Amino acid sequence: MTIDNRKEKSVAQRKSDKEISNSMIWVLFMYAFLGLFSGMLLVMIPSLFTALVLIQAMIMVMTAVALISDFSSVLLDTTDNAILQFRPIDDRTMAVARIVHISIYLLMITLSLSLGSLVIGTIKYGLMFTLTFPVSLLFSVLFIVFLSNIFYVLLIKISGEERFRDIILYFQIFMAVLALGSYQLLPRLMGASFLKNFSMEISWWTFFIPPAWVAAPVEAAVRGVMSGEALVLTLIGIGLPVLFVILVVKFLAPGFNKALLKLEMTVPIREKKSPGRVLSMFFSRLTTFRPVERFAFELVWLITGRDRKFKMKTYPTFGYWFIITAVLALGGKGRFSHMIQNLPASKIYLVFLYTGCMLIPMTLFQIRLSDQFQAAWIYHVLPIAKPGEIFRGAVKAMMIKFGGIIFLLLAIPTLFIWGPAVIDDIGLAFVNMIFITYALSLINKNELPFAKPYGIAREAQTRVTGFLYLLLPIFLGLVHYGLTYIPFGVLIMVPVIMVLIWPVSKIIARTLWTKIPPF
Amino acid sequence: MNLPNPIITLRDLKKSYDGVNNVLKGINLEIAPGQIIGYIGPNGAGKSTTVKIMIGMIPEFSGEVRVFGLDIATQAQDVKKRIGYVPETAALYETLTPNEFLRFLGRIHEIPEPEIRKRVAGMLHLFGLKENADARMTSFSKGMKQKVLIIASLIHDPDILFLDEPLSGLDANMMVVVKEILSRLAAKGKTIFYCSHVMDVVERVCDRIVIIDKGVLIADGTFDELQGMNKGESLEKIFTQLTGSSGQERLAEEFISVLEGGGIHDRLHPQDLRPVSSALRDPERRLPQNQGASPDQIDDRQPEGKVRGPAQV
Numbered sequence: 051m052t053i054d055n056r057k058e059k060s061v062a063q064r065k066s067d068k069e070i071s072n073s074m075i076w077v078l079f080m081y082a083f084l085g086l087f088s089g090m091l092l093v094m095i096p097s098l099f100t101a102l103v104l105i106q107a108m109i110m111v112m113t114a115v116a117l118i119s120d121f122s123s124v125l126l127d128t129t130d131n132a133i134l135q136f137r138p139i140d141d142r143t144m145a146v147a148r149i150v151h152i153s154i155y156l157l158m159i160t161l162s163l164s165l166g167s168l169v170i171g172t173i174k175y176g177l178m179f180t181l182t183f184p185v186s187l188l189f190s191v192l193f194i195v196f197l198s199n200i201f202y203v204l205l206i207k208i209s210g211e212e213r214f215r216d217i218i219l220y221f222q223i224f225m226a227v228l229a230l231g232s233y234q235l236l237p238r239l240m241g242a243s244f245l246k247n248f249s250m251e252i253s254w255w256t257f258f259i260p261p262a263w264v265a266a267p268v269e270a271a272v273r274g275v276m277s278g279e280a281l282v283l284t285l286i287g288i289g290l291p292v293l294f295v296i297l298v299v300k301f302l303a304p305g306f307n308k309a310l311l312k313l314e315m316t317v318p319i320r321e322k323k324s325p326g327r328v329l330s331m332f333f334s335r336l337t338t339f340r341p342v343e344r345f346a347f348e349l350v351w352l353i354t355g356r357d358r359k360f361k362m363k364t365y366p367t368f369g370y371w372f373i374i375t376a377v378l379a380l381g382g383k384g385r386f387s388h389m390i391q392n393l394p395a396s397k398i399y400l401v402f403l404y405t406g407c408m409l410i411p412m413t414l415f416q417i418r419l420s421d422q423f424q425a426a427w428i429y430h431v432l433p434i435a436k437p438g439e440i441f442r443g444a445v446k447a448m449m450i451k452f453g454g455i456i457f458l459l460l461a462i463p464t465l466f467i468w469g470p471a472v473i474d475d476i477g478l479a480f481v482n483m484i485f486i487t488y489a490l491s492l493i494n495k496n497e498l499p500f501a502k503p504y505g506i507a508r509e510a511q512t513r514v515t516g517f518l519y520l521l522l523p524i525f526l527g528l529v530h531y532g533l534t535y536i537p538f539g540v541l542i543m544v545p546v547i548m549v550l551i552w553p554v555s556k557i558i559a560r561t562l563w564t565k566i567p568p569f
Numbered sequence: 570m571n572l573p574n575p576i577i578t579l580r581d582l583k584k585s586y587d588g589v590n591n592v593l594k595g596i597n598l599e600i601a602p603g604q605i606i607g608y609i610g611p612n613g614a615g616k617s618t619t620v621k622i623m624i625g626m627i628p629e630f631s632g633e634v635r636v637f638g639l640d641i642a643t644q645a646q647d648v649k650k651r652i653g654y655v656p657e658t659a660a661l662y663e664t665l666t667p668n669e670f671l672r673f674l675g676r677i678h679e680i681p682e683p684e685i686r687k688r689v690a691g692m693l694h695l696f697g698l699k700e701n702a703d704a705r706m707t708s709f710s711k712g713m714k715q716k717v718l719i720i721a722s723l724i725h726d727p728d729i730l731f732l733d734e735p736l737s738g739l740d741a742n743m744m745v746v747v748k749e750i751l752s753r754l755a756a757k758g759k760t761i762f763y764c765s766h767v768m769d770v771v772e773r774v775c776d777r778i779v780i781i782d783k784g785v786l787i788a789d790g791t792f793d794e795l796q797g798m799n800k801g802e803s804l805e806k807i808f809t810q811l812t813g814s815s816g817q818e819r820l821a822e823e824f825i826s827v828l829e830g831g832g833i834h835d836r837l838h839p840q841d842l843r844p845v846s847s848a849l850r851d852p853e854r855r856l857p858q859n860q861g862a863s864p865d866q867i868d869d870r871q872p873e874g875k876v877r878g879p880a881q882v
Contacts, residue, residue, distance in 0.1 A: 319705045321666050345673050349662070356664035356705065424660035430626040431656075432677045433649035500662060568627055 081162040084112065089166030092174055099262075099269045102186075106261035109163050109187065110194050115228070116159055117152075117198045118221045152195075160191050175272045182271040186264040189291050193260060196294035213319060219358050226362075227369030263287030326355040333450050338443055342434050343559075346443025350417055350499050351451055359421055359504065364413050368452075371409055372459070375402050397534060399464045399472060403479035404527035406456040410483065411490035411519055414448050420500035429498050430568070437498065438561030444499045445491045445558065453483050474540045475530070481547045482526045488554040490519060496565045575599040575635075576729065576760050577623065582632035584618055592618045594784040595632070602728075605751060605761040607775030609768070609804075611812055615784045616764045617657050620731050623762070624654050636729065650678065653722030657733040657764075659714040663706040667693055667717045670706070671724055678725035685724075692720045696743075711738030719747060729760045736770060748774050772804040782812045 088108045095101040164187055171179040205214055266283035321327055330351035338344040354360050378401065429440065461476050533539035577600040584593040592615045600606055610616050621627045623634055625645030634641040636648045661670065668689060675685030693702045696716045706714060715738045722730060730751075736744045751761055751774060765771050771778060772792055780788040788795055788811050795807050809817065 319707075320703045321669070321705060327669070341676050341679060345677055348669075349665075349673060352669060353662055353664050420662070422660060422662055424658055425662045427626065427656050427660065428662075428674075431624060431649065431654045432674065433646050434677065435646050563628070568629065 078158055078162045081112065081159055082165055084108070085163040086166035088163075089168075089170040092167060092170045098175065098272060099265055102265035102268055103259070103261045105164075105167050106186070106190055106265050107259075109160065110190055110261060112163055113156065113159055113191060114194050114198050115221055115225050117156070117194065118201070118218065156191060156195070160187055178272045178274075179268065182268045186268045186287070189287055190260070190264045192291040193264075193287075193294065196291065196297075200294075200297075215358065219361060222362060223365045223369065226366035227373070260287075263290070326352055330447075334443075334447075337446050337450065340439055342436070342439040343443035343446070346440040346499065347447040350444040350447040353420075353500060354413075354417060354448070354451065357420065357500075360416060360419075363416050363419075367412065368409065368456075371405060375405065375460075378402070397531065399460075399468060400475065400479070400527055400531055400534075402460055402464070403457075403476065404482075404523045404530075406460055407479065407483045407486050407523040407526075408519060409456060410448060410453050410487045413452050414445060414487065414491055415519075417444060417448065417499045418497040418502050419504050420502070421504065423501050423503045426498055426501035429501070436559065436561065437563055437566055438559040440498060441491065441561060442555060442559040445487060445555075449484060449487050453480075453487065457483070474544070475534070478530055478533075478540050478544050478547070481544050481551070482523075482530065485547050485551050485554070486522050486526065488551060488558060490522060491558060492554065493518065496561065496567070498566065574602070576602040576637060577762070578633070578635040579619075579623070580633040582619070582622065582630060582634060584615070584622060584627070584630045592784050593622075593630075596781070596784075596786055598779065598786065598789075600760060600762070602760050603755055603758045604777055605755045605763055605775045607771035607778040608762060608764045608781065609766070609771055609778065609808065610781035612766075614781045616781060617733055619781070620654075620733055620762065620764060624652055624731055625649055650725075651727055652729045652731060653725070653727035654731045655715075655718045655722045655733060655735045659711055659718060659738065661706055661714055661717065663709070663714075666701075666703050666705055667698060667720075668702045670717065671721060674721055675724050680725060688724055689720070692723070696720065712740060712743065715739055716743070727759070729762065730754065731762045731764075733764045734766065735763070736765070736767065744770070768803065768805040768808055778804070780808065780811055787811050 088105045091101045091104050092098070095104070164183070168180065168183055171183055205217060263283050264287045266280040267287065270277070270280045270284070330348045334344045334347040334351070338347050354364075378398065429437065434440065457476070457480055464472060464476060530540065530543070533543055577598070579596050579598040582593055582596040582598075583591070585591045596615075596619060608616055608619070618627065622630050623636060623641065625641050625648055628642070628645070637651060639648050641648055665673075671689045671693075672685055675689065676682075680688070690699075690702070693699055696719075698713065698716055701709070701713065706717065709717070715735070719735060722732070732751075736747060739747065748770065751763070755761055755776070763771065763775055775792070777791055778788070778795060779786060788798070788807075790798070792804065795804070796802070798807075
């Protein structure tokens, strides 16, 4: 009885801890949206088997990524251990609590993901579908749970805690980008004509793709015919999860707890000759000339490359921007190949370049924040005469690091599609990017890097500044667009902007301590 | 007291946050070079605030503060070049490695690069951090971070060291090493301003002890002088007498009786509890953040004790 009570309690505690209510509903809503679109496949693809394979594949991938990205926090919650471990709760209770929590979560995810398919399938294929589809779902989820379990164990065995968390982070970022991007991409994919006559025959390799295992029995049940291949697939679909259960319970579970323990005996990440350090030193030597500026440059460069929270806050934006750019470039209503032919005539690359320009100031806005904001005492203790140099170093680091990446990503395809004639445009956009970043960093120039906690930051960005972040790149982009109609206009503008950059960067570097809130 | 050549002078130093909460109520203090000053007081007495003002971290205060004869209000940058500081909280940008962090500091102090490398490598080696010199500090224990902070405060060979609980988290052997380093630095003419809760360390290490309570200096002198003034034998006893809190034993008794299921007989006042926590010796040092057993923590545990306690028996 007592144990039962505690079980519920700890599950309940976990739930409230996770602040499940609000964000969870959002996530589920998004999944349902995805599920609806995948359910449309049933209508669009004539072959039930093919549609089912695609839907199951989507559900499997989504559940796996969700499981890995969301559950790492539950699985690896070490604070939880510190509170609970020395109290009289045995391992089994903990395990049960975890399993209960994960099951509830999975149930909600799969339900929201499959609801669309279930409704659409029932309408099209009748009651048999309603009965068999959930059963097949159960097995595919089971399969995924144990697969990700194995993934976890292997990952833990080969890496220490820090690396492990890093890997998980990339799953989380992928998930975030996927979430944002799916709104853009899915409807377009649905419109694609190739889906209409896309069908899959059962051939030898079908036996190796998991979604086919669970799709086959559903199709067989709906059709009422059980072919030999379908039978084999069904057997694999049922047999493999069962095999996995046995495998995990018998062999991996005991090792898993030990592995988790090992995880807490942290294996540090070493940075002796890490590329980040080498690059930061190279570029800081190239672009900064004062000790304080160099200090800030390298500090910002290194921390932005390592801080998980910073990555989590900024990288999805980059991914999303990339998707939007791709959609803008290749999407539209016309035919794909037609679009590619039309591209060189348009000047749409300017849009890409200037949306890229918007990203860097936003990233810069993020570096004020850190979970370790208390470490900012260091700025106040060191003999730093002009804190402005810290800002300039930080701005330079972000400009070169992220601006560099964005421009490389953009310039190469741009040159490839439009040819060398647009080199001057890229040049002006680059110079403008520097100007925009400097100018917008004036807005929050009084905030030292990584010196504010997350959470209270929201208030700082008012509507006005948010508006400016968009307005300045758009304005300069329009000016640029106008200049393309004037011969040599773009080329002349480059030195003009460069001259403008100089005083702005001076103003930043001249910021005094009196402008900065004390520690 | 009027020293001929004080290295630090505080005159009528007052500090208030929001104009209401008076943290420091007129501190007067002169410190001679080459001394180790023990600066002690209960939680919230204003120790850390005093230090932060002296090192130029808190620019707003009233009164006069001179370090090396320089006015901290106007010449803070020149002062900062010649002082070292270990903060109370071991807060660091943990994604950096000790090597990176210390090199950054050395560079700001404009120490030549080869010299930085030599010092950092040597000091990390001596503090047993050689293996971890290139490891991110995320995985470091409190003691390891504390070692990095101590090295950071010394890297530019400062003339005055301001230490706020510098030994917290260190193991017994390391404490001995650091104490020895401090004595030798003082022998070389460096001044050390040492803030702490741990009375016996202050008693043993410091040449002069200054006690502050509620923003006012209440005692100042060598350990022997303090002993002469009061009847206590250890600094701890003197301290509890001076800070005017009696009845610690009664409080401890109450604490135990609460644990054993009895109620609280009189209302306990949080203020009463404070001296107890700071007078407790080593066990409380292991509590996170060194906050001691503050009253709210006691309240937190109480219901849990009731729920879980009987279930076990």
